Amino acid sequence: MEITPDQLIYWRWGPVTVNATLVWTWAVMALLVIGSWALSRGLRTDGTLTRGQNLLEAVVSLILDQIRAVLDGQRPQPVLPFVGTLFLFILVANVLSILPGYVAPTSSLSTTAALAISVFVAVPVFGIRRHGLAGYLKQYAQPSIFVLPFNVLGELSRTLALALRLFGNMMSGSVMAALLLSLAPLFFPAIMQAFGLVIGVLQAYIFAMLAMIYIASAIRVQDAMAAPRERESEGRSL
């Protein structure tokens, strides 16, 4: 039994192998790109929406609302492309597993590690863009210099946790389905697949949301001058 789609090799030429993770990752990316290209042609603003535009607007405004709720008060637009892409990619990759023959690329540790590393890189990028290099690095030594190693360690361990959480959830779904298939072939695997869809959507949401929270903590205004002002604006929005 394969526990990772990396071992499922479709095509081999010398040292070059094309495994299931690679194939289905590109398939999901192609589906997303072609789908959004096809739906976003002929956008209009005169009030009569096509169905595709309606769908895209609903998705984008849903993601924007969620980001805005985490970022309280700051503009959500700069982080929308990154977090939205993470969410849509993981969502489509997980939900497509209702198709027979499809192997979810998120059930491979290499895919989830790549996604987690991109979050690991994006957090300092957003933080430095907001505070400058010195201002961002100073955050690691808050509130005192002694917590510096813990902050650095936390940065690394949450990346590991992000990768392992998605991988573990998706892999447990497929392992469970395979075990049940040999045990009770007809009925239970179907139920577990449906349950796996719920887990998949939830994990996509959680991954994007955690990435958003990490970015929000990096770009949050943390100096003592700004803290009361922030609280004040929070009170006003209530």
Next chain:
Amino acid sequence: MTGLDWIGIVSIIMASVAVSIGSIGPALAEGRAIVQGLASIAQQPDEANVISRTLFIGLAIIESSGIYCFVIAIVLIFANPFWNTMVAAGR
């Protein structure tokens, strides 16, 4: 009993120990978190969105400790590095 046998026996036993202990803790913790979340929603239904979002994220973080145990159990059973080394060494 060769070394290979012992590795197999110990791996299987420890895999089930990892899964069972690793599911007790997160199950209790998630139960407590959900109880508290539901009580908060019942008290403040207006804040249900914020509470349930935080609840889901908290559940995911709690759950990851159980997931680590599951991953370790799966590695012990299906991709055991000690077993593979012993088989490769031909003992």
